[in-house]
Amino acid sequence: MIGLLLRVLGNEYAKPMRRTVALMTVTAIVEGLLYALLVPVLHKLFGSDPAEAWPYLLGFGGAVAVYAVLRYLSDVSGMRVGTSMLRGMYYKLGDHLARLPLGWYDSTRVGDVSTMASKGLLAALGVAAHLLAPFISALVTPLTIVAVMIAYDWRLGLAALAAAPVVAVIQKWTARSSAAVDAERHERDNEAAGRVIEFIQAQPVLRAGGRTGERFGLLDNALQDVERTSRRTVGAVLPGAVSLTVTVQVVFTLIMVLGTYLGLGGDIGVAELLSILVLAARCADPLLSLSDIGGKLRGARVELDRLDTVLRTAPLPEPAEPVRPESHGVEFDSVTFKHGDRLVFDDVSLTVPVGQRLAVVGPSGAGKSTLLQLLARFYDVDAGAVRIGGVDVRSMDTEDLMSRIAIVFQDVYLFDGTIEQNVRLGRPDATDAEVRAAASAARLDEVIDRLPDGWAADVGEGGARLSGGERQRVSIARALLKDAPIVLLDEVTSSLDPVNEAAVHEGIERLMAGRTVVTVAHRMRTVRRADRVVFLDGGKIVEEGSHDELLLQGGRYADFWNISTAATASG
Incomplete structure (x- = not known):
């Protein structure tokens, strides 16, 4: 996704984008490590002298402050890169459209370009500003937490790590099954929008001819097509979302059962077990958000592909050495x-x-x-x-x-x-x-x-x-x-x-x-x-x-x- 974004926009945005991704990744890692401090805090709270938990609580508070600063900086960086890319893309798209042959602009393309230059650009370039940070957090933070769990108890950590390949397969399966439906949804949305505009503009003619019912039927058909496509979209995405939820719940249950078994056998303390369960629960939230974030990223990628197609359309060639005529016959x-x-x-x-x-x-x-x-x-x-x-x-x-x-x-x-x-x-x-x-x-x-x-x-x-x-x-x-x-x-x-x-x-x-x-x-x-x-x-x-x-x-x-x-x- 980032590679396509940089290819469409140009390499001048590569350095700030990489810097932003690195900052967001560090923020996600710090967020995961932050929860490692829960283990000593809980251990001291459940020990003979709960007052000994104060140093760890203060350390936890300091770590939260560091995370808050990093999160602020990464969000600001993402917003700046996103707005900079959006401005650059408007200029790049405008310059390219100005060089395309005027014969390229038929009625269909004009509508597509209009949609692309408004909703499409905002969706595609909103990745850096709105989607990149939660996406990186949803991937990196759970992996960091799993690494912390492995450090405390390798058996529970490996049990949590078992969810990673399953989640990856589910995401790939969902993306593949929804790709064709997403393209059809875009086409139906454009057609319905055109019918709405046509219906509004044609009101004087339709009322004069008493044909409003017939023309409304055309609009109604287009809206019904949108509804049917929306149902197919839900049908394509829902199995993946349900599978992801079930996978996360199953793995969490497995960790809880395994932790209980180890706790009853005396292999792990109560405080450590509670900490591991808290860490496992914290893994679940970002993983469950992957389904929603993945859908938005797929939509943004579709818009980027359309932008890339337009930008790859060859303009009329300009002469290397232009010739100026002396007369005007x-x-x-x-x-x-x-x-x-x-x-x-x-x-x-x-x-x-x-x-x-x-x-x-x-x-x-x-x-x-x-x-x-x-x-x-x-x-x-x-x-x-x-x-x-x-x-x-x-x-x-x-x-x-x-x-x-x-x-x-x-x-x-x-x-x-x-x-x-x-x-x-x-x-x-x-x-x-x-x-x-x-x-x-x-x-x-x-x-x-x-x-x-x-x-x-x-x-x-x-x-x-x-x-x-x-x-x-x-x-x-x-x-x-x-x-x-x-x-x-x-x-x-x-x-x-x-x-x-x-x-x-x-x-x-x-x-x-x-x-x-x-x-x-x-x-x-x-x-x-x-x-x-x-x-x-x-x-x-x-x-x-x-x-x-x-x-x-x-x-x-x-x-x-x-x-x-x-x-x-x-x-």
């Missing part, structure tokens, strides 16, 4: 790309000269958004190359690449903060005048003027306190402030009302001025203003040319145009 050269088992692009080639606008149209699932993602290097192509200014994006430093690209997505995400903070994400060092100018160009100033708090208005998590059109204006202002030479637009007006669409289009026109633009669009206003249009379908460019040229061809694009304009007219 865009080129797709014989690009082939698969998403899982699905072929998205098959030998696709196109160019966008500096300062020109390319519109990408086609049916749903044709790969339009993926084209933008490849250009921003959310993924690496399987064959061919994506170039900016003649330089393969794989040969560019990631920060340099992203500094040259401004992206406006269809679904805008805003961080929980003020409007100004979200706009400044485009360029944090921008002056107030530059921020205001970008907001004015995006017509965001209209939104700010009608909000009570103006620039200091809190947008809420994900921008929930703003409408879709208002969030788009924040996103465009952010892109304008960034002032990148390449602009990628992904259907940014597909779900806006006419008023917001007009405002957003005005901001987009200012954003696109003088820049290299690749835009995915369904609205024909954007397509008509493009210098060139490509029609994607089936992983290939079916048609390519200007808007007027493609209309004259009367092909797929012309059909798409006619359907779109008819739908707009009827609306």
